[in-house]
Every structure is written in structure tokens, then in C-alpha cells.
Amino acid sequence: MKQTNRGDILVIGMGNVLMQDEGIGVRAVEELENRFHIPDGVRVMDGGTTGMELFEPMRQCDCLIVADAVNA
Known part of the structure; x- marks a missing residue:
């Protein structure tokens, strides 16, 4: 489990990237870390x-x- 910074606000991306759009939460936090200063x-x-x-x-x-999603 990867963590960056420490603080009062916690943003968690959930999901399984192998299950297509169910992995959107994980991809969302990856983009958040890559595109923005935390x-x-x-x-x-x-x-x-x-x-x-x-x-x-x-x-x-x-x-x-x-951030989470389910492919139903």
C-alpha cells in the first residue's frame, strides 16, 4: 500500500485495475499524485x-x- 505525505485529509483510491473500470479509484489517485502537488x-x-x-x-x-467504482 503506497502512501504519500501525512495529514488530516486522507484520499484513498480503491479498485482492481485488472477489472477495467472497477480500477478507476486507483487510477484517479495515481493521476492526482502525478498531475498535482499534494x-x-x-x-x-x-x-x-x-x-x-x-x-x-x-x-x-x-x-x-x-474514490471507488464497481463494474456491474
């Missing part, structure tokens, strides 16, 4: 298909933004 106070994580491992980072943040 300010202090913001953490960006590629959550992939993890589950329980995200509880601790989510518990420690003040604001949580999750």
Missing part, C-alpha cells in the same frame, strides 16, 4: 483491493475521501 496535511493512498489494512489510516484522519 499539499501538507493531505495523504494519498492507493488502497487497491485491501480491506482491513485501511482501518488504521482511516481512523487517524479528520476527513476521508474515497
